[in-house]
Amino acid sequence: MARIDRISVDALDERQLGEVRESVLRERDAEAGKPLSVAVMGQTGVGKSSLLNVLFGTRLPVGDGKPVTREPRAITVPGNSDHLVTFWDMPGIGESAAADLEHSAVYLEKLAECDVVIWAIHADSRSVAYDAACLDRLLAQAGPRARAQVLGRLTVVLTKADTLTPPPWIYDMRGPRGSFVPSAPLAARLERKAVHFEQVFVRPWGDLLGAATYNSGEFTLRDDRLDCDAHTVRYRGHFSQEACDAYSAAHPEHAEVFSRLRDNHRVLPCSALFRFNLVPLMLSVVNKLGPTAIFRFERLLDDVAGLGGVPVETMREYGNFVVWDGVRGVNAFDLTRFPF
Numbered sequence: 564m565a566r567i568d569r570i571s572v573d574a575l576d577e578r579q580l581g582e583v584r585e586s587v588l589r590e591r592d593a594e595a596g597k598p599l600s601v602a603v604m605g606q607t608g609v610g611k612s613s614l615l616n617v618l619f620g621t622r623l624p625v626g627d628g629k630p631v632t633r634e635p636r637a638i639t640v641p642g643n644s645d646h647l648v649t650f651w652d653m654p655g656i657g658e659s660a661a662a663d664l665e666h667s668a669v670y671l672e673k674l675a676e677c678d679v680v681i682w683a684i685h686a687d688s689r690s691v692a693y694d695a696a697c698l699d700r701l702l703a704q705a706g707p708r709a710r711a712q713v714l715g716r717l718t719v720v721l722t723k724a725d726t727l728t729p730p731p732w733i734y735d736m737r738g739p740r741g742s743f744v745p746s747a748p749l750a751a752r753l754e755r756k757a758v759h760f761e762q763v764f765v766r767p768w769g770d771l772l773g774a775a776t777y778n779s780g781e782f783t784l785r786d787d788r789l790d791c792d793a794h795t796v797r798y799r800g801h802f803s804q805e806a807c808d809a810y811s812a813a814h815p816e817h818a819e820v821f822s823r824l825r826d827n828h829r830v831l832p833c834s835a836l837f838r839f840n841l842v843p844l845m846l847s848v849v850n851k852l853g854p855t856a857i858f859r860f861e862r863l864l865d866d867v868a869g870l871g872g873v874p875v876e877t878m879r880e881y882g883n884f885v886v887w888d889g890v891r892g893v894n895a896f897d898l899t900r901f902p903f
């Protein structure tokens with residue numbers, strides 16, 4: 564898969580890999596035992612724990628009714644390979660204004676320490692005002708350094724994209740497994756939503772934002788916003804689609820680098836249930852990690868390709884679709900009886 568190769572450290576050539584390894588070897592030894600830390604923020608019930616479970620192979624409790632998570636708490640768990648993930652399950656915001664305020668200082672402290680910060684918003688939500696106010700309030704308490712750190716690691720996702728129906732989802736079956744893909748009109752609707760949420764939730768941070776990606780060696784462009792060294796390419800500000808298109812047109816040989824920079828600020832619709840868009844989400848998260856965290860993450864990357872599939876039998880449970888012909892009193896169509 565090209566997208567995975569692009570990000571995998573294995574895709575770098577021998578010389579580049581040697582350089583990267585050398586430069587971080589010491590830190591790596593010191594860091595080796597440290598778990599990867601992940602924080603996820605978002606309103607209660609938005610699907611934070613479920614998303615982390617499918618991304619990192621954890622078994623955090625998932626709630627149906629009242630909020631499962633009450634206190635900001637760290638759980639260190641083995642993920643689906645032999646790495647450890649410390650997961651900061653932040654109580655859903657929006658349970659009560661008082662609880663939100665009470666937790667703000669703790670949130671901020673933890674967020675600034677985390678390798679990964681995911682902000683989850685329900686894909687079907689109309690208004691982002693409450694989430695935006697929470698992020699505002701959190702970052703208002705932060706010094707410039709902590710603010711830049713949190714914003715630099717922030718990945719915004721739209722959860723439960725599978726609940727956006729109609730138009731339909733398509734199960735693309737490949738033998739015993741398959742993957743859910745949105746139909747073209749639904750894909751367009753998801754894209755519009757993603758763009759909208761990026762405009763209202765990400766873009767307003769303006770020059771406080773920054774985008775970064777690894778430099779595999781050939782990138783040397785600099786201007787008043789672009790900067791690079793041997794390992795990293797950085798952009799100061801919001802790296803919008805327009806900026807990405809303009810830079811790529813001017814320097815087509817670096818289109819991939821610009822596309823990775825662009826991924827920093829994309830809002831990603833995803834679904835824990837349908838395992839939809841989890842690979843791009845994981846890659847976007849990894850893209851923002853510093854070199855030492857990338858080594859802690861290496862094993863997770865080996866599993867990344869497995870994130871997308873859903874077995875036929877599981878799909879059947881999700882697509883439990885029956886048409887009852889009330890006039891004739893028979894099942895006109897029953898997906899559960901359909902021979903796959």
Ligand SMILES: Nc1nc2c(ncn2[C@@H]2O[C@H](COP(=O)(O)OP(=O)(O)O)[C@@H](O)[C@H]2O)c(=O)[nH]1
Nearest residue numbers: 608609610611612613625626627723834835836
């Ligand atoms: N349809 C759908 N439901 C989901 C998805 N993710 C979580 N849920 C459901 O949403 C509810 C809340 O999930 P949970 O992960 O506990 O949310 P949290 O409070 O944000 O941690 C549970 O009933 C989950 O089964 C998803 O991707 N699609």
Ligand SMILES: [Mg+2]
Nearest residue numbers: 611612631632
């Ligand atoms: Mg939870």
